[in-house]
Amino acid sequence: MKKLLLFPIFLLLLGCGGDKAPPTDPSLTRVRLALNWFPEAEHGGFYAALEHGYYRQNGLEVEILGGGPDAPVIQRVATDAVEFGVSNADDVLNARAQQAPVVALMAPYQINPRCIMVHAGSGIERIGDIADITLALSQRPAFSHYLRKKFPFTGVTIVPYPGNVTQFLMDPHFAQQGYLFSEPFVARNKGGDPRSLLVADVGFNPYASLLIATEEAVAQRETVISAMVRATVAGWEQYLRDPQATNRRIHRLNPEMSLDILAYGAEESRPLILDPIARQQGLGQMSLERWSGLLEQMIEAELIAPGAVEPGRAFTTRFLP
Amino acid sequence: MTPLENQPSPLVVARRLGKRFANDIEALLGVDLDIPGGEFVSIVGPSGCGKSTLLRLIAGLIPLSSGDLTVDQLPPVEARRQRQELAYVFQEATLLPWRTVAGNVLLPLELRNQRDPAFVDQILELVGLADFARAYPSQLSGGMRMRVSIARALVTRPDLLLLDEPFGALDEITRQRLNEELLRLWEEERWTGIFVTHNVYEAVFLSQRVLVMSPRPGRLIADIAVPFAHPRDPDLRTAPEFNRIAAEVSHQLLSSHIS
């Protein structure tokens, strides 16, 4: 009877709070990494680095803190509540417009997984062709404003994003935003006919799952930053090679994510991470061209005032291996 | 309905009337009562003796437990609904605060789907509140509110007026003034009046008969006649005969208490 009770308690202790290795070496530098959502496949590389000991090997004791809706990642990093965070490029630019001194260090996703999920039976093949249906978009992220500015969306009723696929399944004239390997997978599993239209394909493509830190940390804790970036890149490479152990870890932390959907996520992420640039220059690269381009798009969509942000200061590639 | 005088049989008749409440409290036991029409009768008794209960039984507000009780030979509720006009004056003025004085007095008529603003004004005149017809109860003194309550009771020209210690909360001077006014009203219209009080002097001043009740469970233990003629003078209160009768009532009260 005691053994029966001990096991769930053990699991409970494993799963509660952040995810960290059992405390040992005082010579390791302890840092915390705040995620921008619940642990999912988009965070695979970070968990892989933890799972396979890359952080340890590079002298770091990393505690990964799960996030959720409206997780205040930028605020926590900017106020030094945590040392590192995970964010997207558009959020970084918005934060810098409000004078939050955060800097992007590496970009796993060269192609943003944001998509619009339509019914295959609707015949809609491009985002620009969306018309005469109900479209669920959240006004939180930048991409929805960009799309609404760019496309006429004639006859389209925009409603708030419901956070599930129920309405999509019920209504053939319904489309919604989603993440490439999340909502479409769930919809298909429930018998729906989803078709994913990648937002990046129409030109709006912020880097995703960025590793961020403060300007001050970048200037004054170069060794730690360098170690973190190095280990994280290795983690993402590992995740693409073999995600199984990492996915098991993620599943333990977030049982909502089945191993199936995590495996699917890892698989679908490969072309988004290993695009031609990554193959050529290595994982995590960022360019001024892309950051400037994104800033232009956001200024045009009236999300950021002109001159409020200097794109070159929003990121640095000098720690990339 | 005009008041009925010189009735051949008593208006209110009670035989071995008893009332037991749900919590097993026996308020009244074996009450026998005869009140002819047009008479003004007081009921005095110690606190908790059941005199209010008796009044409410006569009004038909609560059901009796044992014995008989009739008003004009009908059970009280039927009498109230079909024949007699019964009116009740409560211990508190019990006015509707959102209505004017005139509105409050008009209420019983409204509930009978009648309207007679002229008569309302007349009644208010009678109780000396004609100038306050448009005032609200919150703007009146305690004595004035009680007068409105009485006016409201009188507006339906009742045959039987039941009064439950209406002046108990007022100061002595106001109480005496209102006693005189009530007496005048009765002398004018000669409705049947049953007046409950624990103030012996008040009872003797107003009534033609004073009934004394025993402590709980209440029953009537004395019936004392008050033979003074009407109209009565306020000075009556100082007459030796008055005080003798009052003393006898008090004596009855006290002796019942001891035994």
Added chain:
Amino acid sequence: MNRFLSLFLTSVLPPLLFFALLVLLWHLGVVLFDIKPFLLPGPLRVARAIADHFPALLYATGLTGLGALSGFLLSFAAGFLIALLFSQSRIIARSLYPYAIFLQTVPVVAIAPLIILWIGHGFQGVVAVSFIISLFPIIANTTSGLTSIDPNLLDLFAMNNASRWQVVRKLRIPSAVPAMFTGAKISSGLSVIGAIVGEFFAGYGTDDFGLGYLIILTNGQAKTDYLFACILFCTLLGLAVFTSISLLSNFLLVRWNGGED
């Protein structure tokens, strides 16, 4: 004219002065501690945001206010009828009251998506959420007002052989008016919250937007100064609603409360 002046000096000026003091302290705090705008914008930045987006803020406040007002009026009417029903039948009251309490305790963010699914997006969804969240105080207070009657008054009506309907019309309902206003004061504030939360889930369609929409937008886009401006307008809306009801209540309840005003 004199009356308005004295009213201004006693009721309006003190809160205004206090607000000015708060703004001053806020400004000093931001300057002295060098607080960055993404954490806490200073009053000047918020003022600029208000100036920059004034038409949008005004429009959004109006639309949210309309939704809240509709939800409130609906809940007042429905709540009144339900309370009337409860006051007349003890069996119905006992059977249904727990469900009314459910309205009070269920977290609105949990049921709002369900409501939107049934009622639909847009204005009707917003009004529905606002209605649900503001219903209970009306039911509770009105039921209490309708049933807490001085027993002597009930006896008075009995003495006059009043019918059940006469008692309801001439005694219970007027007697319940103060309680109804208490319920209305609580409900009016809740209806604003309900309208905003409703907007989170129901939206308004392609080009319409209320304060709820603006809050999500500014929060998601880290535009904290604009967000603060929205919060200020939300507060003003709530204040306006509450003050109107209070003034109405003071005006109408003079007779119940007693004395010349």
